[in-house]
Amino acid sequence: MAPSLQHIAIIMDGNGRWAKKRLLPRTVGHVKGAANVRHMVKACAQAGVSYLTLFAFSSENWRRPPEEISALMGLFLQYLENEVAEMKAAGIRLRVIGDRSAFAPLLQSRIDQAEQETAHNDRLHLTIAANYGGQWDVLNAMRAWQVAHPDKNLQDLDANGLAAHLSTADLPDPELLIRTGGESRISNFLLWQTAYTELYFTDDFWPDFDAAALTKAIHWFEQRVRRFGRTDEQVAAQPITANANELSASPLAQTVFKIS
Ligand code: FPP
Numbered sequence: 057m058a059p060s061l062q063h064i065a066i067i068m069d070g071n072g073r074w075a076k077k078r079l080l081p082r083t084v085g086h087v088k089g090a091a092n093v094r095h096m097v098k099a100c101a102q103a104g105v106s107y108l109t110l111f112a113f114s115s116e117n118w119r120r121p122p123e124e125i126s127a128l129m130g131l132f133l134q135y136l137e138n139e140v141a142e143m144k145a146a147g148i149r150l151r152v153i154g155d156r157s158a159f160a161p162l163l164q165s166r167i168d169q170a171e172q173e174t175a176h177n178d179r180l181h182l183t184i185a186a187n188y189g190g191q192w193d194v195l196n197a198m199r200a201w202q203v204a205h206p207d208k209n210l211q212d213l214d215a216n217g218l219a220a221h222l223s224t225a226d227l228p229d230p231e232l233l234i235r236t237g238g239e240s241r242i243s244n245f246l247l248w249q250t251a252y253t254e255l256y257f258t259d260d261f262w263p264d265f266d267a268a269a270l271t272k273a274i275h276w277f278e279q280r281v282r283r284f285g286r287t288d289e290q291v292a293a294q295p296i297t298a299n300a301n302e303l304s305a306s307p308l309a310q311t312v313f314k315i316s
Contacts, residue, residue, distance in 0.1 A: 057295060058278035063107035064100060065230035065253070067245055068093070069237030070261030077261075083127040088263035090131040094139065097148065097182055099267040103274060107181045107227055111245050115155070115189035129163060132186060136166040140173055147179030153223035154188030181227065188223070190247030197221035197248075224249055232277045234270075236262045254280050 068089055075085030093110060100108045113128055120128075143150055152167045159167070200221040201213055219225065229249045235241075238259040242250065256273045258265070283291050 059231065059280060059282045061105065061231050061274065061277060063109070063228050063230040063232075064105050065109040065111075065233045065246055065250070066096070067111045067233070067235040067237075067243060068262040068265075069235060069239060071263060073237065074261035074263045082124060085261075085263060086124075086127055086131055090135055092263050092265065093135065095266065096270065097180065099270050101146070101148070101180045102267075103270065105180070107183070107230070109153075109183040109185060109224075109227070109230060109246070111185045111188065111243075113154070113186045113188070114244060115187055115192055116244065118158075118187075129160065132184075133163050133166060136163075136170045140170045143170075143174050143182070144177065147177045148174060149177040149181045150174045151181065151183045151226075152186055153183055153193075154186045155192065156187065158187050183224070183227065185245065189244045190242070191244060193223050193246075194218070194248050196223070219248070222248060229253065231282075232256060232273065234258065234265075234273050236260050236265045252282070252284055254282070 071085035071089040072082040073085070074088060075082050078084075093112075096110075097108060112132060117128070118125065140150070150170050152171065156164050156167055197218050198210075198213065198221075201217055202208075202210075204221070205212070205217075224246065227249075229251070230246065230253050233242075233246070233250055233253045234256045236258055238257070240255075240257045242255075246253075254277055256276055258269065258273065260269055281288065281291060
Protein backbone atom coordinates (compact mmCIF):
# COMPACT_ATOMS: atom_id res chain seq x y z
CA MET A 57 0.00 0.00 0.00
CA ALA A 58 1.43 3.41 -0.98
CA PRO A 59 2.13 5.69 1.99
CA SER A 60 -0.29 8.57 2.40
CA LEU A 61 0.82 11.96 1.16
CA GLN A 62 -0.81 15.07 2.57
CA HIS A 63 2.06 17.51 2.83
CA ILE A 64 4.85 18.35 0.38
CA ALA A 65 7.61 20.80 1.29
CA ILE A 66 9.84 22.25 -1.43
CA ILE A 67 13.24 23.97 -1.41
CA MET A 68 12.98 25.93 -4.65
CA ASP A 69 16.63 26.04 -5.71
CA GLY A 70 18.29 26.81 -9.03
CA ASN A 71 16.70 30.07 -10.19
CA GLY A 72 20.11 31.75 -10.49
CA ARG A 73 21.67 28.90 -12.48
CA TRP A 74 18.59 28.63 -14.69
CA ALA A 75 19.17 32.27 -15.66
CA LYS A 76 22.97 31.97 -15.94
CA LYS A 77 22.62 29.06 -18.37
CA ARG A 78 20.66 31.44 -20.62
CA LEU A 79 23.06 34.37 -20.07
CA LEU A 80 20.29 36.25 -18.27
CA PRO A 81 20.44 38.18 -14.98
CA ARG A 82 19.72 36.11 -11.85
CA THR A 83 16.61 38.17 -11.20
CA VAL A 84 15.05 36.82 -14.40
CA GLY A 85 15.48 33.36 -12.89
CA HIS A 86 13.57 34.52 -9.82
CA VAL A 87 10.79 35.95 -11.99
CA LYS A 88 10.51 32.54 -13.70
CA GLY A 89 10.68 30.89 -10.27
CA ALA A 90 7.81 33.01 -8.97
CA ALA A 91 5.73 32.09 -12.03
CA ASN A 92 6.45 28.46 -11.27
CA VAL A 93 5.10 28.85 -7.73
CA ARG A 94 1.75 29.54 -9.32
CA HIS A 95 1.99 26.42 -11.54
CA MET A 96 3.09 24.22 -8.66
CA VAL A 97 0.25 25.33 -6.38
CA LYS A 98 -2.18 24.33 -9.12
CA ALA A 99 -0.38 21.02 -9.79
CA CYS A 100 -0.38 20.12 -6.08
CA ALA A 101 -4.09 20.94 -5.75
CA GLN A 102 -4.79 18.74 -8.78
CA ALA A 103 -2.68 15.93 -7.30
CA GLY A 104 -4.85 16.01 -4.17
CA VAL A 105 -2.10 17.30 -1.88
CA SER A 106 -3.57 19.23 1.07
CA TYR A 107 -0.47 21.06 2.31
CA LEU A 108 2.32 22.68 0.32
CA THR A 109 5.14 24.51 2.07
CA LEU A 110 7.64 26.51 0.00
CA PHE A 111 11.01 27.89 1.09
CA ALA A 112 11.02 31.33 -0.53
CA PHE A 113 13.62 33.22 1.52
CA SER A 114 15.88 31.87 4.25
CA SER A 115 17.16 33.86 7.21
CA GLU A 116 20.60 33.47 5.56
CA ASN A 117 19.45 34.92 2.20
CA TRP A 118 19.96 38.46 3.60
CA ARG A 119 23.64 37.82 2.72
CA ARG A 120 22.79 38.13 -1.00
CA PRO A 121 23.48 41.32 -3.00
CA PRO A 122 21.01 44.10 -2.05
CA GLU A 123 19.55 44.32 -5.57
CA GLU A 124 18.74 40.59 -5.55
CA ILE A 125 17.12 40.85 -2.11
CA SER A 126 15.06 43.77 -3.30
CA ALA A 127 13.99 41.86 -6.44
CA LEU A 128 12.90 38.89 -4.29
CA MET A 129 10.92 41.14 -1.92
CA GLY A 130 9.28 42.79 -4.93
CA LEU A 131 8.29 39.42 -6.36
CA PHE A 132 6.83 38.31 -3.05
CA LEU A 133 4.77 41.49 -2.79
CA GLN A 134 3.63 41.16 -6.41
CA TYR A 135 2.70 37.51 -5.81
CA LEU A 136 0.49 38.49 -2.86
CA GLU A 137 -1.11 41.34 -4.76
CA ASN A 138 -1.81 39.25 -7.88
CA GLU A 139 -2.74 35.87 -6.47
CA VAL A 140 -4.85 36.38 -3.35
CA ALA A 141 -8.17 36.90 -5.16
CA GLU A 142 -7.66 33.68 -7.09
CA MET A 143 -6.57 31.83 -3.95
CA LYS A 144 -9.77 32.90 -2.23
CA ALA A 145 -11.84 31.55 -5.10
CA ALA A 146 -9.83 28.33 -5.39
CA GLY A 147 -10.07 27.41 -1.69
CA ILE A 148 -6.39 27.99 -0.94
CA ARG A 149 -5.37 29.09 2.52
CA LEU A 150 -2.16 31.09 2.66
CA ARG A 151 0.12 31.26 5.66
CA VAL A 152 3.56 32.84 5.93
CA ILE A 153 6.07 31.47 8.43
CA GLY A 154 9.31 33.17 9.44
CA ASP A 155 10.30 36.42 11.09
CA ARG A 156 8.22 38.90 9.11
CA SER A 157 9.20 41.83 11.34
CA ALA A 158 12.25 42.37 9.11
CA PHE A 159 10.08 43.06 6.05
CA ALA A 160 8.91 46.47 4.79
CA PRO A 161 5.64 47.60 6.44
CA LEU A 162 3.76 47.32 3.12
CA LEU A 163 4.85 43.70 2.64
CA GLN A 164 3.94 42.89 6.25
CA SER A 165 0.47 44.36 5.83
CA ARG A 166 -0.11 42.48 2.54
CA ILE A 167 0.92 39.26 4.27
CA ASP A 168 -1.52 39.90 7.15
CA GLN A 169 -4.27 40.76 4.68
CA ALA A 170 -3.67 37.65 2.54
CA GLU A 171 -3.70 35.42 5.61
CA GLN A 172 -6.93 36.96 6.89
CA GLU A 173 -8.70 36.85 3.55
CA THR A 174 -7.90 33.17 2.98
CA ALA A 175 -8.23 32.02 6.60
CA HIS A 176 -11.45 30.07 6.02
CA ASN A 177 -10.16 28.09 3.03
CA ASP A 178 -9.36 24.45 3.37
CA ARG A 179 -8.71 22.84 -0.04
CA LEU A 180 -4.96 23.48 -0.10
CA HIS A 181 -2.91 24.96 2.71
CA LEU A 182 -0.11 26.94 1.09
CA THR A 183 2.63 28.00 3.49
CA ILE A 184 5.41 30.30 2.36
CA ALA A 185 8.55 30.28 4.49
CA ALA A 186 10.07 33.76 4.28
CA ASN A 187 12.93 34.99 6.47
CA TYR A 188 12.61 31.51 7.92
CA GLY A 189 15.23 29.30 9.52
CA GLY A 190 14.69 25.91 11.14
CA GLN A 191 17.00 26.72 14.06
CA TRP A 192 15.15 30.02 14.64
CA ASP A 193 11.87 28.09 14.64
CA VAL A 194 13.02 25.59 17.29
CA LEU A 195 14.56 28.26 19.53
CA ASN A 196 11.46 30.41 19.21
CA ALA A 197 9.25 27.44 20.09
CA MET A 198 11.29 26.72 23.23
CA ARG A 199 11.04 30.35 24.32
CA ALA A 200 7.30 30.45 23.57
CA TRP A 201 6.79 27.24 25.55
CA GLN A 202 8.61 28.77 28.54
CA VAL A 203 6.44 31.91 28.32
CA ALA A 204 3.29 29.74 28.14
CA HIS A 205 4.42 27.64 31.14
CA PRO A 206 6.14 30.05 33.55
CA ASP A 207 5.74 27.60 36.43
CA LYS A 208 7.58 24.75 34.63
CA ASN A 209 11.24 24.20 33.84
CA LEU A 210 12.95 22.75 30.76
CA GLN A 211 12.89 19.22 32.19
CA ASP A 212 9.11 19.29 31.62
CA LEU A 213 9.41 20.14 27.92
CA ASP A 214 8.73 17.20 25.60
CA ALA A 215 8.58 16.81 21.82
CA ASN A 216 4.84 17.45 21.55
CA GLY A 217 5.12 20.49 23.83
CA LEU A 218 7.79 21.97 21.61
CA ALA A 219 6.00 21.13 18.34
CA ALA A 220 2.90 22.94 19.61
CA HIS A 221 4.88 26.20 19.56
CA LEU A 222 6.59 25.81 16.18
CA SER A 223 5.47 28.11 13.39
CA THR A 224 4.00 24.99 11.75
CA ALA A 225 1.99 23.95 14.82
CA ASP A 226 -1.23 23.84 12.77
CA LEU A 227 0.25 21.72 9.98
CA PRO A 228 1.07 18.01 9.79
CA ASP A 229 4.76 17.24 9.27
CA PRO A 230 5.66 16.91 5.57
CA GLU A 231 5.86 13.35 4.31
CA LEU A 232 7.88 14.44 1.26
CA LEU A 233 10.52 17.14 0.90
CA ILE A 234 11.62 18.03 -2.64
CA ARG A 235 14.76 20.03 -3.32
CA THR A 236 15.40 21.18 -6.86
CA GLY A 237 18.70 22.50 -8.21
CA GLY A 238 21.01 19.52 -7.67
CA GLU A 239 22.10 20.11 -4.06
CA SER A 240 21.48 17.48 -1.38
CA ARG A 241 21.04 19.44 1.82
CA ILE A 242 18.26 20.85 4.01
CA SER A 243 19.74 24.39 4.32
CA ASN A 244 18.07 25.17 7.66
CA PHE A 245 14.55 24.55 6.32
CA LEU A 246 12.05 22.57 8.43
CA LEU A 247 14.67 20.91 10.65
CA TRP A 248 12.37 19.59 13.36
CA GLN A 249 9.43 18.83 11.07
CA THR A 250 11.46 16.72 8.59
CA ALA A 251 12.74 14.21 11.17
CA TYR A 252 10.97 11.37 9.29
CA THR A 253 10.34 13.04 5.94
CA GLU A 254 11.33 11.30 2.69
CA LEU A 255 13.92 13.47 0.92
CA TYR A 256 13.81 13.80 -2.88
CA PHE A 257 16.61 15.63 -4.66
CA THR A 258 16.44 16.47 -8.34
CA ASP A 259 18.87 18.23 -10.69
CA ASP A 260 15.99 20.17 -12.31
CA PHE A 261 16.27 23.90 -11.70
CA TRP A 262 13.19 25.29 -9.96
CA PRO A 263 11.81 27.18 -13.00
CA ASP A 264 11.89 23.85 -14.94
CA PHE A 265 10.21 21.77 -12.23
CA ASP A 266 6.78 21.24 -13.78
CA ALA A 267 3.70 19.09 -13.17
CA ALA A 268 5.36 16.05 -14.83
CA ALA A 269 8.39 16.43 -12.54
CA LEU A 270 6.05 16.65 -9.55
CA THR A 271 4.29 13.46 -10.62
CA LYS A 272 7.69 11.72 -10.90
CA ALA A 273 8.58 12.83 -7.35
CA ILE A 274 5.21 11.61 -6.04
CA HIS A 275 5.67 8.22 -7.77
CA TRP A 276 9.13 7.95 -6.18
CA PHE A 277 7.55 8.71 -2.78
CA GLU A 278 4.87 6.07 -3.30
CA GLN A 279 7.60 3.40 -3.54
CA ARG A 280 9.03 4.27 -0.11
CA VAL A 281 8.43 2.01 2.87
CA ARG A 282 8.02 4.29 5.88
CA ARG A 283 9.17 2.39 8.96
CA PHE A 284 9.53 5.07 11.69
CA GLY A 285 12.08 2.88 13.49
CA ARG A 286 10.18 -0.40 13.11
CA THR A 287 11.17 -3.48 11.06
CA ASP A 288 9.75 -4.31 7.62
CA GLU A 289 7.89 -7.27 9.15
CA GLN A 290 6.24 -5.10 11.79
CA VAL A 291 5.23 -2.55 9.18
CA ALA A 292 3.77 -5.28 6.95
CA ALA A 293 1.76 -6.66 9.89
CA GLN A 294 0.49 -3.26 11.00
CA PRO A 295 0.88 -0.21 8.76
CA ILE A 296 2.32 2.82 10.50
CA THR A 297 -0.11 5.32 11.93
CA ALA A 298 1.85 6.78 14.85
CA ASN A 299 4.39 9.51 14.27
CA ALA A 300 7.88 9.42 15.72
CA ASN A 301 6.99 11.64 18.67
CA GLU A 302 4.13 9.40 19.73
CA LEU A 303 6.45 6.39 19.40
CA SER A 304 9.20 7.76 21.65
CA ALA A 305 6.60 8.80 24.21
CA SER A 306 4.94 5.37 24.20
CA PRO A 307 4.90 3.37 27.47
CA LEU A 308 6.73 0.50 25.70
CA ALA A 309 9.59 2.77 24.67
CA GLN A 310 9.71 4.23 28.17
CA THR A 311 9.97 0.79 29.82
CA VAL A 312 12.23 -1.01 27.37
CA PHE A 313 14.65 1.81 26.70
CA LYS A 314 14.16 3.82 29.89
CA ILE A 315 13.55 7.02 27.92
CA SER A 316 13.11 9.78 30.45
C1 FPP B 1 17.01 29.68 -4.76
O1 FPP B 1 17.57 29.79 -6.05
C2 FPP B 1 15.81 30.48 -4.71
C3 FPP B 1 15.59 31.49 -3.83
C4 FPP B 1 16.57 31.90 -2.81
C5 FPP B 1 14.36 32.27 -3.87
C6 FPP B 1 13.12 31.54 -4.25
C7 FPP B 1 12.17 32.56 -4.72
C8 FPP B 1 11.23 32.39 -5.67
C9 FPP B 1 10.95 31.09 -6.28
C10 FPP B 1 10.44 33.55 -6.17
C11 FPP B 1 9.67 34.34 -5.16
C12 FPP B 1 8.78 33.53 -4.29
C13 FPP B 1 7.45 33.68 -4.17
C14 FPP B 1 6.74 32.88 -3.15
C15 FPP B 1 6.67 34.55 -5.03
P1 FPP B 1 19.01 30.41 -6.15
O2 FPP B 1 18.91 31.84 -6.47
O3 FPP B 1 19.81 30.11 -4.94
O4 FPP B 1 19.58 29.63 -7.38
P2 FPP B 1 21.09 29.22 -7.62
O5 FPP B 1 21.44 28.20 -6.58
O6 FPP B 1 21.04 28.63 -8.98
O7 FPP B 1 21.93 30.45 -7.54
